[in-house]
Amino acid sequence: MIYTELFWSFFQIGLFSIGGGYAAMPLIQHQVVDVHSWLTMTQFADIMTIAEMTPGPIAVNTATFVGIQIAGLSGAIVATLGCILPSCIIVMALAYVYYHFRGLDVVQGILTGLRPAVVAMIASAGISLIILSFFGQRSLPGDLCGINYKSVFIFAAGFLVLRKWKINPIYVMIGAGVLGILLSCF
Numbered sequence: 001m002i003y004t005e006l007f008w009s010f011f012q013i014g015l016f017s018i019g020g021g022y023a024a025m026p027l028i029q030h031q032v033v034d035v036h037s038w039l040t041m042t043q044f045a046d047i048m049t050i051a052e053m054t055p056g057p058i059a060v061n062t063a064t065f066v067g068i069q070i071a072g073l074s075g076a077i078v079a080t081l082g083c084i085l086p087s088c089i090i091v092m093a094l095a096y097v098y099y100h101f102r103g104l105d106v107v108q109g110i111l112t113g114l115r116p117a118v119v120a121m122i123a124s125a126g127i128s129l130i131i132l133s134f135f136g137q138r139s140l141p142g143d144l145c146g147i148n149y150k151s152v153f154i155f156a157a158g159f160l161v162l163r164k165w166k167i168n169p170i171y172v173m174i175g176a177g178v179l180g181i182l183l184s185c186f
Contacts (some may be wrong), residue, residue: 002071003078005036009061009084021058028062038070059083130155150183 009031018022025048029127032038037065047069051061060083067079101107133151158172 003075004074006067006070006079007082008038010067011085013059013063014083015086017059019178023060024059024062028059028066029052032066038066043069150180154179154183 013024013027013031015025029041029044033041033044042115042163047062047065048058051058051065054061060080063079063083067076069075071078096105133155134148135146136148154176158176161167161175162169
């Protein structure tokens with residue numbers, strides 16, 4: 001009975017937690033603390049802290065830790081499967097639909113329309129990281145006094161190496177890290 005409840009609770013969480021792990025936290029809290037009373041709020045907060053510290057998706061980590069707390073290793077497996085199964089079903093259904101209808105003009109039109117949006121989202125994230133790196137968190141827009149010249153130098157050097165010599169980006173990242181450590185010593 002407990003396995004069925006664990007699976008169904010985390011299946012619902014996996015199905016309705018659109019927006020990532022942090023968006024799932026109220027759903028998990030509702031199921032685990034309010035509906036089933038498996039954990040107290042303090043225990044839930046402790047599990048959330050551990051789930052945030054460990055690598056991997058927060059919702060899946062929380063499902064695993066709650067499952068192990070409630071029903072041991074088998075509970076962890078059941079809760080984790082319940083959490084990830086809705087995503088697997090949805091992705092497989094979308095892949096099936098795409099595979100069978102990829103030749104239709106409507107599907108190609110949708111994908112053509114999505115490409116610029118994806119590029120814009122990636123560019124937005126990149127620009128945000130550059131601004132944060134160059135100016136820090138507290139600078140105001142247009143405040144050129146707070147420029148971190150070391151970050152600008154590392155960015156320019158990495159960009160030049162990538163464009164001119166076409167070196168593997170992983171090596172450029174390692175080099176940028178080493179350069180950052182060396183420049184922070186001076």
